[in-house]
Amino acid sequence: MFLRLNPLKRCLNALNCDLNVLSVKCISNSVYSRGSDHLLDGFDGFGRPKTSTTDICTDLKANPNDNQFISDRFFRKEVLQTVFSLSQNMVKGNRSLSELIESSDWQVLCQTIEDNVSHMKNRELINTLHSFLVMNISAEDVLIQCLENDILWRAKHMTLKDLLVCLQYHVRYQTTDQQKRVVNEMIINLVTKLDTAEDDDDIIQMLSLWQSLSPQIIEGMESMAIEMIGRSNERAFKLESLSYILVLLSQMNRRTKPLIDAVVNRFTYESIDPIHYREKYLIRMLSSLNQLNYVDINFLKKTSDLLCNRKFLDVCAPSDRRDLLVAISHSNWSYPRLLNEYIEKITDTNNDFSPQDYLVFVSTAARLHSRSNYLNEVLFNYVIPYVRREDLDPHSWLLYVWSLSILGCVPLIHVKSVMNHEFYNQLMNCNDSQSEDTLNYKQIIHKLKLLNIKGVAELEMNEKIDFQPIVGKNHETIKREATVEKFRKNVFKTLVTFGPNFETNISTPFGFSIDAEFIANKDNEFLSLQEYGVLGADPSNSVRDLPQGFQRCALMCFGFKDSLLGESGLIGTHELSIRLLRRMGYNVIAINQTSLPFVRGVQINERLKAIINKSFD
Template sequence: MFKFSKILVNCTKNSGRLPSISRINLSSSPVVAEVKNPEGEDVPRSTVAKSNLNQKTQHSMVATAFASLNSENVNKINNEINTPHTDTKIASAKTIDEILSISEGNGVSRKHALKVVSVLAEWTSSGKVALNEFEADPRFIRLCKILTKNANTKPNKYDIPSRSEDLSTILNVTADDEAARLVSSITLPQMVKVMTTLSQKKRRSTLLLRALAYNITASADKLDLKKSADLLFSISNLNFPDENLLSKISNDVVAELEGNIQKSAVIGSILTSVGLLKYKNVVLLDALSEWILKQHSICRPQDVFSLFMTLAVLNHIPSNSDKLFEVLIPQLNQSEAGKPLIWLDIVWSLVLLNQATIEHISSVLNESFIKLIEEENTLSLSAKLKLLNINGHARVVVPNYKGPTLPDGSEIINTVILRSKEKKYMVDSVVDTLKNLIRSEDNLGTNVNTGFGFNIDAEFVLDKKCNPLPLNDKTNKEAKKIALMAYDFYDMSKGRVEPTGVNVLASNFLKAQGYKVLSVPFTEFKCRDKLVHRVKYIESKLKEIVNN
């Protein structure tokens, strides 16, 4: 630790005035403070033991602040505009706490910071207080920052910031590996702040994010709901779903839900982010569902909407579903939704949860509603696919549905569904593998548009011995019509790895139409496996589905 008190005492004895610390060497060798008194005369140097890296930055800032206490600066602040109230408060202070209270609140000027540090320097030199009694106090650190803000000192990028140092140090480090190394030295709230700042700046540094995820997960401190919501939003925005971090956040949210929560906005934010992340944690979802049910009287409509959207996307029926649906579904209405697109999302969610009534379905499939969406220029591909899903549910699942449906010749019915590059890569690999078992093109259909908002990756017919038959052959009564659906990473939830709600909906449509559904998830089918292994996998799945 720098012996400022000793330096100050020695210099005061020699000159009766405060010394000026002209330079502090922060090299790895023993630290030497070179001190001159106001007349420029040399003062004996004081050598101190090597400090660890984490202490250096704080000490450097403190040293620079004390270096501001030369005659010129002290005289300058005395000649500035008077501030009687604050000046009196500084002059009358008797304790460290009283003098540092000046730094509390907003609008602390450099003048006042210099006066306070000057008083503390005098107290230290006179032996009234010791430097270690206040050097780590956040209020003192704040004053030091004010004094060193414009200092012409170039920080060493290898120095680790103290817990009270400005987080911009981490965010401004050019090298990601250096920034990642600095993360372990800051507090949990500061880590959350760094994560949210990265999200705001859309800076997706994988190395830095991994360091944050590791250190936040390892922290014994609990996250409150606001920090959990901020983290989930940032993780979603940066597309960085670290499983361990998500698990910690979930555990802390569940624990916090038992407390006295007065507003629902933070719950709505958590639900929205969980849905966007497709993170399926059953305990978390049940806890959030239970809280919404108990506190629905203080919940905003959008928070209830977020619950149903998230449950639908993740295909999760909560443990309190009977009561939850009974109480909340009647509260879902088009007037509360406000915008047509939001109401479409709500009805689509109810369809995925198999809770939509005929009135719900009719309200979005009628011509006037669709025109309303078109007039607002919100009939995007996503909206079209949701309308197709709802239309398919009405035609295939709902018995004796007599309400409006999409006309066969409508533009929406003819929507072309394009695959992502990742999905196309997997589907192509699965179909190429399947062609080794079903060689005739007459026996295999691929990329079949159902008109219900999804494509069948491959369809074919097998007899009871797994022999392929022509697709249009209807003579064999024991033949089984099979729809193969390949699920890539984005088709599955995280946490509990299962098909998402829309993929479960598609599977239910196909089953209702007489198909046997062969699901091929990326967790089982490895595109880079040898062909012989992939063929054996598909063959075993076909035998299993035919024999059941």
């Protein structure tokens, strides 16, 4: 039973009039989770009780009784709503804790709640405790301990939803042994009720607590999620929930393949109400899968088509459209429909693209669409005039100029803007004289990009670059991934059987390496490199002219991640290497991991000979 009417009414009026707390806006945007919104029945959309204190007083006057205790549910919720509103005002800095505690009205309110804890429903108890904790009231306070004791007593009988809400709130407050007991008790009872999960909201709330749970409990939750997602005929699983599961997995850095497979398959192959196809959820799924290093071509195609069908660029936030480009870029997903959507938006004179938007678009196009010659006109007319050096930091500007170089449309003034000492020192955060041996990974990447740009300038623009910090040979390159290195070694073993006419692992002055250089004709006849010289993609090297029918060949090995998804083409940086080598007269032989079967001996020799022979066609 709650306190008698008159004293409590006076306290509420005093607290409410002082803070105007019953006008708190948008409870749904408060610290309360979405799972507890329905518990505030009896309140309107602005956080005001649908039944006011005045209404209750009027009702009670019609039935006067000085000895009557307040048990009306609406009045009880008004008391609890007052506590919640006070906590929000305190968080916003509208009231200090010391000032509130000294108030006699506050003391009456706290005593009322303490005396009537047993009459609260589970969620009322949980939310009230959370409101007091948000106010930063001492964990040793009698009221806090009273509420926590009641939660401990009720834990075994709470529903899964109540346990989830309590745990979600309380994991942030574990300063005392009792508070730690509350969390442990919630987890213990949560585990026993995993199989009572009713909907996707339960799954989301369970997984969102991953930081407080053991790996074994998380695995149990993931198994339950897989089971629920698989019940496509029994339950509606919202796209928002599928998206959020992937977001949580990416935050946990948990690449739980069965769960990811379940989410991807549920979206890709099962019907979902089109009303749930919100653009931000689709992009969020793509971005999360990218972070999880998970690629599924059917998922990518369906998502891309849905986005294009809905003209997503007209409604997406700038951050979302950038996230999408980053995701498809890292997935090597070269999909012309998406490119055309961005081109259509960019060529609209009313577009709201910022320099950062243009940067992400250009870098993505360079990686995925380096062969698309029709991009040049778009870039020259609608991008390059609107991106200036002062718009971007040195790292971003280098990426922009490098990407334009890959696309074959970099202005000479842009090349010169990165080939000067002032820019170089800002970029590398060092002096020109810093030794190559002391460069970190990021600095090495920057230097390789500058060398690529140098190659474009000298070989395609006939502009000699004599910028001392990047002049020289044998520049350090980035180590390839293990599977590619293993593949290269197998190819080199095969080359040895052809005779001593090959030079391997040649560093070029343009920021890339040649895996093997040799001189051959279409009949697989080889000439000695000792006699004719190794060019090494360096025009300054002295080499002899070749007999008719022979060509200087550059063999380049590439892995799965170097190729575009579902296509035979390579990502932009490798296409640039091949383009520059061909400019120098090389017959470039690009070999992917899928080009050679997993065979040994004579068979692989014959296969490699066939690839070399075909390159002369």
